[in-house]
Amino acid sequence: MDKEMMKGNIDLILLSLIAERDLYGYEMTKKLKRLSDEAYSMSEGTLYPALKRMERKGWVTSYWSAPEGERRKKYYTMTNEGETELERKQKDWASLHSLLHKARKSYDT
Amino acid sequence: MDKEMMKGNIDLILLSLIAERDLYGYEMTKKLKRLSDEAYSMSEGTLYPALKRMERKGWVTSYWSAPEGERRKKYYTMTNEGETELERKQKDWASLHSLLHKARKSYDT
């Protein structure tokens, strides 16, 4: 998968991940790599600013976790607004999918 | 459909349209609006620079048509490179779709 394909969809990807369970940043990069069969690596220069952005928009919140003997990790968790936004993005995604389908099939003149 | 959803997918959309048959710019905006049930309007400030960009990249070529009594229109047509690029983008799109699916389903830990 070309990295270009991620453009414009970073937030949707991250929201989808975080919706499942709380994750910390570094973990997200590893998970994405695994889920894409090593095809896609999200650079940290993309990830961390994106997380900040989403937190600023109120879609996620974060908390530090530092259990005994473990190093600190910054976990991100979903807000209600984030869930709303995710649903919106999923709908948009479906609409775009449908639009592309129609375009390919020359649905009308 | 929110306009935001188009970000990063403009080229894919336009290539999909042009792959079906030669089209001129203004026609593309109308067709997209129709295909999306009036939900999406591609602004001309988005469209024309995008067409120029794709022509520069060799994905499409253009020709002017000015039949007797009709006003001039600039038609765009697909190149072989454009078809290759379209296939590449379609594959990427499918990969992203799969990735999102796996993210939602908590496919792994």
Add this chain to the structure above:
DNA sequence: TTTTAATACATCGTATTACAAGGGTTCGTG
């Protein structure tokens, strides 16, 4: 006939975005 709306192409300035490159700390293992 004058005005208005639609058709058709284009550019410019701005805000946003993705990312490579870099910086830093902490921890485990050889």
Add this chain to the structure above:
DNA sequence: CACGAACCCTTGTAATACGATGTATTAAAA
């Protein structure tokens, strides 16, 4: 102790989407 992996972050740059704006031409309405 050295080294790499785990973890977080910022800065600068290039590309992108789009609103605003400009210019002609043609069709329709007033």
